[in-house]
Amino acid sequence: MNYQIAIIGIFLLFALLEAKQGKLLKKSAEVSDDGKVELIGTLVLFVITQPLVLFSAGALMLLIVPQYQGALNQGALGNSSILLHIALLLIFDDMMQYWWHRLSHSTRFLYNLHRAHHNGKYMSVRIIYRNNVFYYLLMPSLWFSGALIYLGLGWTYAFYLVVKLSVITGAHAEWKWDRFLYQTPFLNKLAWIVERTISTPSTHSAHHGLKADDGITNYKGNYGNLLFFWDVLFGTAKITRRYPAQYGIEGMFYANWVEQLVWPLYKTPRKPKTVTNTAVKSETNSSISENAKDILISEPVTNKPDATI
Numbered sequence: 001m002n003y004q005i006a007i008i009g010i011f012l013l014f015a016l017l018e019a020k021q022g023k024l025l026k027k028s029a030e031v032s033d034d035g036k037v038e039l040i041g042t043l044v045l046f047v048i049t050q051p052l053v054l055f056s057a058g059a060l061m062l063l064i065v066p067q068y069q070g071a072l073n074q075g076a077l078g079n080s081s082i083l084l085h086i087a088l089l090l091i092f093d094d095m096m097q098y099w100w101h102r103l104s105h106s107t108r109f110l111y112n113l114h115r116a117h118h119n120g121k122y123m124s125v126r127i128i129y130r131n132n133v134f135y136y137l138l139m140p141s142l143w144f145s146g147a148l149i150y151l152g153l154g155w156t157y158a159f160y161l162v163v164k165l166s167v168i169t170g171a172h173a174e175w176k177w178d179r180f181l182y183q184t185p186f187l188n189k190l191a192w193i194v195e196r197t198i199s200t201p202s203t204h205s206a207h208h209g210l211k212a213d214d215g216i217t218n219y220k221g222n223y224g225n226l227l228f229f230w231d232v233l234f235g236t237a238k239i240t241r242r243y244p245a246q247y248g249i250e251g252m253f254y255a256n257w258v259e260q261l262v263w264p265l266y267k268t269p270r271k272p273k274t275v276t277n278t279a280v281k282s283e284t285n286s287s288i289s290e291n292a293k294d295i296l297i298s299e300p301v302t303n304k305p306d307a308t309i
Contacts, residue, residue, distance in 0.1 A: 003158035010166045014125045014173040023174050029121035029248070033257035037116050040261060042129040049136045057146025073152035085156040090227065092144035094164065098230040100139055101223040113138070116260035121248035123205050128172045132263055164226040171204035178202050182241045195239055199228045202241055209244030216244045 018024040027034070062069060072080050104114040113135040120127045136142060149157050170177055178200040181191035195203060203224075209217025221236035222228070231237035259268045 003162050006162045007165050010162070011125060011169055014169050014175060017175040018124060018173065021174065024124065024126070027122045027124065033260070034120055034126075036257040037119070037260050038126045038130045040257075041116065041131060041133070044133050044261075045129050045131075045136050049133060050142065053137065053139075053142045054146040054149060057143045058150040061147050061150040069150060070152040082156060085153050086160060088148055089145070089153065089157060089160045092148060093141045093160075094224075094226045095230055096141035096144055097139065097225050098223050098227075098234075100141060101225070102234075102236065104135070105220060105223070110135075112263050115249065115252065115255065118208060118249045119255070119260060121210070121246070123172055123174055123201070123208060123247060125169055125173050128168060130260075133261055134263075167198050167226050171199040171201055173201065176201040176205075176243060178241075191241075195228065195241070196232050196237075197229055198226060199224050202243060203228050203231075203237070203239060205243050205247070206238055206240065208247045210246035210248045210250060211244070214244055214246075216240050216242045 015024055072085065100110075101114075104110040113132040115132075116135075117127060117131050120130065145157060178191070178195065179202075181187045181194065182202075194200065199222075203222050206216050206218045207222035209219060211217055212219060218236075218238035221238050222231055223236055224231045228237065253270060254268060255263070256268045258266050
């Protein structure tokens with residue numbers, strides 16, 4: 001229970017810093033659906049999804065390999081190093097989440113589970129856990145974490161989770177704590193190490209940027225959660241030490257709060273938009289306009305998933 005208090009305390013600290021600036025509950029770009037997605041998504045994750053996945057993973061391990069319950073804390077492996085435990089969590093939880101996040105920006109199905117996170121047109125502690133409920137239910141890293149807890153990493157996982165969620169909270173927060181590192185000359189070398197090791201407000205806000213041509217946004221990169229090192233290692237890192245002026249997604253159909261949370265079980269009713277030949281008047285383009293008549297506009301033009309990674 002102590003680690004849960006620590007996580008809540010860190011979240012509240014960043015939330016209070018946002019509130020102090022008057023930017024927690026009154027975002028200028030906020031719409032009515034945002035609060036619903038954020039509140040419901042966060043509650044479902046911590047009350048239902050995470051406990052369910054961790055318990056189910058442990059139950060499956062007990063069914064398949066009952067002899068390995070607590071194996072890393074007893075028997076021949078009972079004296080295994082805490083460093084080994086942390087390394088296992090970094091690989092099977094954090095690195096796996098990097099690839100899950102990256103894949104979510106590369107396939108249409110998974111992007112529809114993740115788009116709620118980018119629908120918010122602002123950075124805030126509020127958006128950390130806003131995702132479709134199936135995004136977390138299917139997330140491999142959560143299932144791997146459950147298996148590692150079964151193997152005896154329970155207390156290590158609790159400590160690791162506090163550190164990880166602290167970094168993630170700081171990376172999403174409105175308060176740009178890394179700005180101090182960039183503006184203080186004698187800390188520049190430290191900043192170089194920090195920004196290539198963990199996610200920071202600068203590197204992660206770039207992932208949420210709206211305009212791909214602003215020189216900052218890296219929508220198809222900067223996927224790291226705890227460790228930004230994965231982006232450096234796998235070639236998806238972009239470091240500018242700046243922050244986008246705008247956040248969100250472009251070129252996507254509107255999805256109401258219900259679709260954002262439970263797609264594909266529910267889809268927002270839509271009327272197809274069509275292209276008519278009245279928009280093109282020149283004689284040279286009239287044939288193109290005629291051919292384009294009544295074609296459904298359905299593909300987003302920017303910030304959409306790639307066909308390949």
